[in-house]
Amino acid sequence: MLMVKNPFRNKTRAILAIIGIAIGIATIVALGMVTGGLQNSTQSSLKAGSAEISVTKIGSGSFGSSGGTLDESLVNDLKNISGVKDAAGILRVNANISTTSGSSGSFGPMGGLYLSGISRNELNMVGIDSINGSFYAEGDSKEIILGKTAAGNLNKTVGSTINIYGTDFKVTGIFETGNFIQDGGAYVSLSTLQNLTSNNNKVSSIAVKVNPEANSSQVSQSIQNAYPNDLSATTAADQANRINQSLGAIDTASWAISLLAIIIGGVGVINTMVMSVYERTREIGVLKAVGWKNKRILGMILGESVVLTLVAAVVGIIMGIIAVEIILNFMPTSGSFSPVLTIDTLLKAFAVAFLVGILGGLYPAYRASKLAPTEALRYE
Amino acid sequence: MSEGNIIEIHNLKKNYDKGSIKALNGIDLEIKKGEFISIMGPSGSGKSTLLNMIGALDRAEEGSIKVADIDLMKETDLSEFRSQEIGFVFQMHNLIPNLTVLENVEIPMYESNLNSEQMRERALELLEAVGLREKAETNPTKLSGGERQRVAIARALVNHPSIILADEPTGALDSKTGDVILKLLKDLHSKEKVTLVMVTHEPYVAKMADRILNVLDGKIKSSS
Known part of the structure; x- marks a missing residue:
């Protein structure tokens, strides 16, 4: 009292x-x-099904968007390394965008839209398994999928249009991974982004999935040993650490x-x-x-x-x-x-x-x- | 302790300021159970110090003092003694302003084994006795001086003490209100059969007691 x-x-x-x-x-x-x-x-970012290793050019950043590109042919070369189950090339850019009404937007983690190009069939390698709407068509399509946060910030829904580098893209789906960088970004097909940014046959990074019985750290080391002067391999666990x-x-x-x-x-x-x-x-x-x-x-x-x-x-x-x-x-x-x-x-x-x-x-x-x-x- | 006595004091001495002030200078006193005693004397004579010694608010340096069969010179837990045997009524009511009247009366019972319902019941019983039951939920700041002193009397009686020590209980009241308080104290003294020891400056107040003690320079000069 x-x-x-x-x-x-x-x-x-x-x-x-x-x-x-x-x-x-x-x-x-x-x-x-x-x-x-x-x-x-x-x-x-460590969820099951995603790639365990990220391979970039030596000297580039973890996300491989600005430190130089790799030849796309390396994707197939990496598949031949022991313990590698699958590999997918990813091209990443920090894109300035404008809406169809002409106003520009700049909101991504690095000041623009964090735009990635990856083959539709390899989206599971970056943790995108399901989508609200549909995935984009493979090939040089003008379709895009947006992370939930990006869609919210741009006020876009499935069926909306978004203009990137002067090209209109139709939003076919909206995804959510729980990773704030991923969900603040967008994905298009790899070839679309390569054409759009004049990066034909180039990728920023390669996502590598290892066999269930293989050790990701050992596979990561094998990749670096195979390309000691060119590639840097980081496991997802290392990144998380x-x-x-x-x-x-x-x-x-x-x-x-x-x-x-x-x-x-x-x-x-x-x-x-x-x-x-x-x-x-x-x-x-x-x-x-x-x-x-x-x-x-x-x-x-x-x-x-x-x-x-x-x-x-x-x-x-x-x-x-x-x-x-x-x-x-x-x-x-x-x-x-x-x-x-x-x-x-x-x-x-x-x-x-x-x-x-x-x-x-x-x-x-x-x-x-x-x-x-x-x-x-x-x-x- | 002699039969019938509730207070026995022999050669009690209390000094302040390293012995330069002899507040009590050899007090001898016996008070019978149920007696009403008035203590008179000029300011600084030692009457309040004597009251504090009986109430175990302070300890003497020399002599002996036994109250309700407890040797206060030896007893270590004086708070338990105060809680069970003594009820204080001060010149200033000393109520806690941010508590209700009821809560103020309940305060001494916190050291008892009563539950909150029993505490409330007993406090209301006492407020009824002092005629303030309807003011139970009122804040004491909204009461008159006389009402506050009645609340203080209820608080003093709530733990069924064997002795009530009142230090000039009417000193801060006008004479009419003071008379009401004195009558209440005397009635409760008779009804509850408690020993009442009251310090006062007023001879007409002192005359209400069974016995008057005159204290001067730390000694009892007369008892009548």
Whole structure:
């Protein structure tokens, strides 16, 4: 009763203390949501049926869109390497697009539409197994399939038209893989994109699927051994590990911020609770006079401190969610990435708040419990 | 402890400021169960200190003090003693402003084994006795001075104490309201059969008691 009512007796002070702690909690929640979203996206890229190895030209980036192209004939050459089940050439470009009404759009992960060309029959190699609508026709068709996020951003549905490099493409289907880069992009047939970008018989990367009994790391090594000066092979697991390492850095930052939140919030709580105890000295004397034990008074002040910080946790969580939504709305990748609020993040927020409450309330609570009743009752 | 006595004090001494102030300078006192005692004396004479010693709010340096068969010089857990045996009524009502009247009366029962329903029942019973049952859910800041002191009396009686210690309970009230409070205290003293020890400056208030003790310089100068 007192534990819940007392923290809000001085509303301005309570609100300021709550805001101070809530900012730290909001940061923890926001970073947790971003990390959670990226982790989900990474896991989606490892889904069953997709290619396990990505082969690019040495020196090019992981996505092979800007670092140089490979000869398409290498696709068949790679199929002959032991352990390789299938291989598919992919051409990737970052395309500036315009809608049929003439307005241009720039929204992909790299500032444009992340457009890939791949044979229709090989779409399962990039994790596209099903589609809302239909796949594009093979050959030099003027048909395109869009990722769900890209379709949403461009306001396109099945049957709409999209203009790329001055050519109108009909949207035949919309896919969703769960990977935010994939879902923010689009696919056309390989030959279509080769013709459109004057990259005949060229691919940016080769997706390689290994036999079930083969080890993807060994196959990846075999590919690099076969083309030591030309090709770089990376397994999907390696890519995921690399991303997870980056996510680990965000996670470390999140813990550092948690620690700061504990220190700053803790000092704020100490200040608030010391003031509160100071103002209620006489009242604490009365509680002692009516027989309250020291440990009950200690528990009451600690409880008040924890109530304050748990309210701050709720406020901080709401602030964090709103902040992430607002920031993502203003980013160029808007809609291509879905932040995820996990139970872990929520538990972490509440655990930090609880810890701040306990640590911040400890000294004021001890002080209150040790007050001499006669002195406390004399306090004016 | 002699039969019939609830308080026995012998040669009780209490100093402040490293001995420079002798608040109690050898008090000898025996009070019988159910007695109504008034303690009079000028400011600084030691009457409130004596009350605090009986209520175990403070410890003496020398002498002996036994209250309700408990040796307060030896007892380690004085809070339990205060909770079970003593009810305090202060000059200022000392109610907690952000709690209702009912919640204020319930506060001493937190250290008892009663559940919330039993606590509520007992608090309402006491509020009925002091004529404030209808104000149970009211905030004390909305009550008059006399009403607040009646709530404080209900709070003092809620744990069935054997002794009520009242430190100038009418000191902050006008004479008419003060008389109402005194009558209430005297009635409850008779009805609940509690020992009542009251510190006062007012001779007419003191005369209501069975016995008047005059305290001066930390000693009992007379008992009548």
